[in-house]
Amino acid sequence: MAMLDEPLYPIAILIDELKNEDIQLRLNSIRRLSTIARALGEERTRKELIPFLSENNDDDDEVLLAMAEELGVFIPYVGGVEFAHVLLPPLETLCSVEETCVRDKAVESLCRIGSQMKESDIVDWFVPLVKRLAAGEWFTARVSSCGLFHIAYPSSPDMLKAELRSIYGQLCQDDMPMVRRSAASNLGKFASTVEQSHLKTDVMSMFEDLTQDDQDSVRLLAVEGCAALGKLLEPQECVSHILPVIINFSQDKSWRVRYMVANQLYELSEAVGPETTRSDLVPAYVRLLRDNEAEVRIAAAGKVTKFCQILGPALAIQHILPCVKELSSDSSQHVRSALASVIMGMAPVLGKDATIEQLLPIFLSLLKDEFPDVRLNIISKLDQVNQVIGIDLLSQSLLPAIVELAEDRHWRVRLAIIEYIPLLASQLGVRFFDDKLGALCMQWLEDKVFSIRDAAANNLKRLAEEFGPEWAMQHIVPQVLDKMNNPHYLYRMTFLHAIALLSPVMGSDITYQRLLPVVINASKDRVPNIKFNVAKVLQSLLPIVDSSVVEKTIRPCLVELSEDPDVDVRYFAHQAIQSCDQLMISG
């Protein structure tokens, strides 16, 4: 060790700690593998470090995961793309560990390396690796192999391509359901690299195997393959091969499979094209909307808007709208909630008349739903309806419901409404807001629950930002200032908080002329909590007002507070005075 130069010590330690007892240190060394590689040089990295890492495969998962990730970007450190193949052996071992996240990362890194390798190297090194993994004794290796075919396939010569296709076909029929699941979920990726002619034969037969698997868990992954394969096939092929499978799946015995169809239906309809969707998928979709299983209805309800966009108004009104009506009074609150989160988007699709006639009653019933999530989902998307039916109609029909929610018994519901008020304000406009909601915003400041008062103060700030200081000067500030006479100190504290929040929005003049006097006045409050909050507020006002104001008005007030009998008041006053001093020095 005497041979080591002083600057090398950190690296020497780093290398030693690859084998430290402490997992944190090993992890640390692995994360700095690139540093170690640079210190060893490219040749020794290839000849020593990489073989060393290949041996190091029974470490903790965290270390293996980090190693899998580092190796994915290691090409520069082994001497560039021509030596990329030396990185494959350690990743190959990582592809068969039992921890899924390590395997996934190793596959990801292998794909990253493989996509940079030269074609000849792929054939010489990468393809044999894929074949080894696919023939692995343990299912873990075979699971990993499925995710590598799309890299190996394009560079392979025809003979090898045929072999790879047949191996993939075997993986689709593996004994272990885990392998079949992996084959099913990677089929789309692999298929996208396969030539059209083989797509229709080999890949489709694999797909058929998977769609008829005994295991639900495999079939439902095959559903995802429908959309991916459908996009690769010509529309005609897609209609003749994929569509029947989709229709079948939509009536599968297993609700999980139907759930997947409901979730994927939009992608599937994109794959088969609008015409087939209108003629063939609509009945399937209607069935899913009326499924026995609530989970399926939830998934289907969530796609109502997207699906209607493909169908156009006439078909949507004819087929989908009746289902939507049923769903709006579904027995499961989660179904109603899913519907509520998307139903507003139907308004632009259906147009003004249909919206007023058909959708509005549904909106209203959902707005009065007993389950708060349902009501909130409606309110959060009001802007879309506004665009279609206009503000007047909206205010007539929806506003009473919103006001009702704003006074809801559950404070969490009130809280959620408050959080939507700025959004509503921007959607509804000033005039409308003043009429209907202005009073509510003030009322919340005096709520019994602190979280509501706190949110209400924030709300005022956001409203002031939305409508500008002038509006705030008229509609917020006077009201807030008036309330400072409230007999209860907790309320006074809320108003003080509101003032502190408003002042940056209102600007220095208004702060000085209107807000500051009230704050200064509050420094003479009889409750110490108010007084030290005054000190805090004053501190926050420092950057807003002029330095002359600080010296003339704020500092004297703080000095007075710093001599208060209460220790907390003195503490915060001192803090604020220190800020004053710093401001003076820097200014």
Add this chain to the structure above:
Amino acid sequence: MNGKGGGEEGVTATSSVSPPLDWKFSQVFGERTAGEEVQEVDIISAIEFDKSGDHLATGDRGGRVVLFERTDVKEHGSRRELEKQDYSISRHPEFRYKTEFQSHEPEFDYLKSLEIEEKINKIRWCQTSNGALFLLSTNDKTIKFWKVQEKKVKKVSEMNVDSSQASANGNIPSSCSASPRPCLPNGGCSERPYKYLSSDFKFPPGGFPTLRLPVVASEDTSLIARCRRVYAHAHDYHINSISKNSDGETFISADDLRINLWNLEISNQSFNIVDVKPANMEDLTEVITSAEFHPMQCNTLAYCSSKGSIRLVDLRQSALCDNHSKLFEEHETPGTRSFFTEIIASISDIKFSKNGRHILSRDYMTLKLWDINMDSGPVATFQVHEYLRPRLCDLYENDSIFDKFECCLSGDGLRIATGSYSNLFRVFGCASGSSEATTLEASKNPMRRQVQTPARPARSLSSLTRVVRRGSESPGADANGNSHDFTTKLLHLAWHPNENSIACAAANSLYMYYA
């Protein structure tokens, strides 16, 4: 073997019925010496063979899991190949102690002011992978996923910096920072040493030849059990069973009122799939006593109840499986009702046969075999210890009537076994036409207390729907001088998956028999 019964059987039955098995003692682990007192924590509470039959696991009341491995299989070459060469392995399975680990510790639930025992309620083997063994073990509340693997014991023999020197040399920037705990409290490591590698530090293109990688010498291997995942806080009541799904990614856990579905890889959430809890607990009349997945159909599971019914659930039908797809129960014959009828109807264990066609259930007095395609009644009923029927009152008074006996099926589905009192267990032939009914004692001489089975031959079966009652012993069993000891009960036993070998637990001892 009961020679007389067996001989007659051979004559009367069709040639397809295999002769009754001749059980022999094979091994015992943890045998008690005379007069030795059994420690409560040592009492075995779970037994399970793995799928290949090469491993056996037991759990005990002390929260330990002990693994045994088969010794009569040659180490080199895959077992499967060996079996192909010579299908009949001449030797019977023999096991040796492999390893043990502490799976569960006693805990205290502070919220509910409840002690949680460490007792292992069930063990289930999972898919073997990469030469490591995996198993699930559960106590009343928490399920754990264990990996048992040979690990090389590594010794780092060469390093760049001699650790003793490094720490002695205070001014050397060490990543270990000379302090015993180099890690920051938040778990991250101090980055300080690496500041020395400032940005202007240049790596020569060939690297530094003086640096070398640590050389690791590994000679010995040792078995290490590591807890990979803990599935906790999902059960309000005591977990009575766990069962893994044939899809290889999910398993269920059942307590008195609910069954939860888990993904093996996700330990922080589970889905409630069956909930029999009534809105008002005063209306509670029935609890779940055991649940098991179908061995091949990933969407089918069965659970049994304290009222003696078995329900088959189809997971495909609905996310919440409160509605069963099939119900198996035996309608009581009118006039036989007594105070104990309901208590002894409670099913303590159910097992699917290997092909999934049949379900075996054990209630207090009988074993019942059900065909899952026939819900009108059991295919066959086997009396386990009919001589106890007059003594139900005593059994009720000393709480023995609530003992939960397990049951098992042979790999070929032709025989079934279950335990009884006085460390006895019984093996019945369940193939049609078989009248095999053997009583064995968990001791080195299993036939010592052979109870005479009736010589009367079983009626040949015209159809499977006919219920057979066999194996009922002569009422004079007690007169044989066998006093029945209710404290020595054989609750747990398991049949080797592909050979005629039974492992059973008598208190703290594990007895193995073969035929």
